[in-house]
Amino acid sequence: MAATATLPRTATAPARRKRFDWGQVRTYISALIILIWCLLPAYWMIVTAFRDTAFTFDASFWPTHITWDNFATVFDESLGNHFGRNLLNSLIVAGVTTVVALVVGVFAAYALARLNFRFKFAVMGFILGASMFPGVALVTPLFQLFTNIGFMGSYQAMIIPDISFTLPLTVYTLTSFFREMPWELEESARIDGCTQGQAFRKIILPLAAPATFTTAILAFIGAWNEFLIASQLSSDATRPVTVAIAYFAGAQPHQEPYTAVMAAGTIVTVPLVILVLVFQRKIVAGLTAGAVK
Numbered sequence: 001m002a003a004t005a006t007l008p009r010t011a012t013a014p015a016r017r018k019r020f021d022w023g024q025v026r027t028y029i030s031a032l033i034i035l036i037w038c039l040l041p042a043y044w045m046i047v048t049a050f051r052d053t054a055f056t057f058d059a060s061f062w063p064t065h066i067t068w069d070n071f072a073t074v075f076d077e078s079l080g081n082h083f084g085r086n087l088l089n090s091l092i093v094a095g096v097t098t099v100v101a102l103v104v105g106v107f108a109a110y111a112l113a114r115l116n117f118r119f120k121f122a123v124m125g126f127i128l129g130a131s132m133f134p135g136v137a138l139v140t141p142l143f144q145l146f147t148n149i150g151f152m153g154s155y156q157a158m159i160i161p162d163i164s165f166t167l168p169l170t171v172y173t174l175t176s177f178f179r180e181m182p183w184e185l186e187e188s189a190r191i192d193g194c195t196q197g198q199a200f201r202k203i204i205l206p207l208a209a210p211a212t213f214t215t216a217i218l219a220f221i222g223a224w225n226e227f228l229i230a231s232q233l234s235s236d237a238t239r240p241v242t243v244a245i246a247y248f249a250g251a252q253p254h255q256e257p258y259t260a261v262m263a264a265g266t267i268v269t270v271p272l273v274i275l276v277l278v279f280q281r282k283i284v285a286g287l288t289a290g291a292v293k
Contacts (some may be wrong), residue, residue, distance in 0.1 A: 008152060042269065049263040058259050059241075070263035083264060085237075086244035086261075089267075092155060093230075094223035098161040101219050104163075105170030106212065110200060112171070113178035114186070124175070131168035135228045142232055143232055155233030161229045167220040177211040178204070221272055241268050 011231065052065040074083050102115060111117075112124055145151070151157045181204065189199035205212075227242040234243055245264045248257055 006152070045262045045265050046268075048259055049266045051259055053257075053259050066099075070259045071267070073257065073260040074264045074267065077091055081119060081202040081244070081248060083238075083241070083267075086241045087268075089155075089238050090224055090240040092244070093158050093162065094220050096155070096159050097223040098216055099219045100159070101163050101166040101170045102212065102216050105167055105215065106176055106205070106208075108167075108171050109174030110178055110204070113175045114183075124171075127168050127171050130164065135165075137252055139232050141231065142206060142229065147235060151232060153238060158226070158230050158240070160225055161233075163222045165226070166222050169222070170219055172214050173215045174208065179206060181207065203214055213279070217275065220275075224272065 047061075048056070049070055050063055050066045051070075052067045053070070055065040058064055059225070066122050073079065074081065108127075110230075111179075112115060112120060130225045138161065142157075146152045146157045151160075185203050185207070186196075187198045189203045190196070194202065224241075225242060227246075230240050231246065234240065241264070245261055245268070246260050
């Protein structure tokens, strides 16, 4: 019987054509719709801020009749606007709120994540439960309380409620991060002679910098944008920008200054946008820091 020789295969099977991923297309389309939905109000605010007051209600989608007069009106104190002082007030309130919430939140989150004590989960539940009260339900009790103790119209009348709003977020975010950090780091520092406080200060706290930085930015933005409490508890001297815009006066005494209000809103938004754009990598790193070990 003749042996049959096996010929080597020289032809390769045709490569499969890659299927078009419609799921990815739907994802991009959904992200684009959400992006347009979120940015469209901001775009219209900027367009109106640069528009001449005579063409306030121009329905043109693109910028027309551009002028800088609205920004000059914002800082014109002869009209009763004290926008520069209002910006400083917002910076003071948001800055102090962020610092206090961060200092208290770091120690509280470390205790909840790393220490064992009775009623630890009850304390965590109480902290999160405190953030569920709507602001409108707190206005009247706070108004009465601060009137009785003489805090009405002062910075502390806005800082104390803002701390109660931002502190639960700070504690919850940092607790999740501290809980995922390996215990071996702290134990190694203790073996090398560090006390628990030194291990926290020299080892744990530097490693928690991304999450701490992210929490600080979120707390600052929340305090900067707060309106309801500040509108009832502030005075002319301590009024933040969010409330000042609601009392804005334009060049015309019997005309609502829409363009000036939009210009003021643009000025208030710009620092937050710059802050997020500059530190966006740190924000993302902090938000995902506790996701994996």
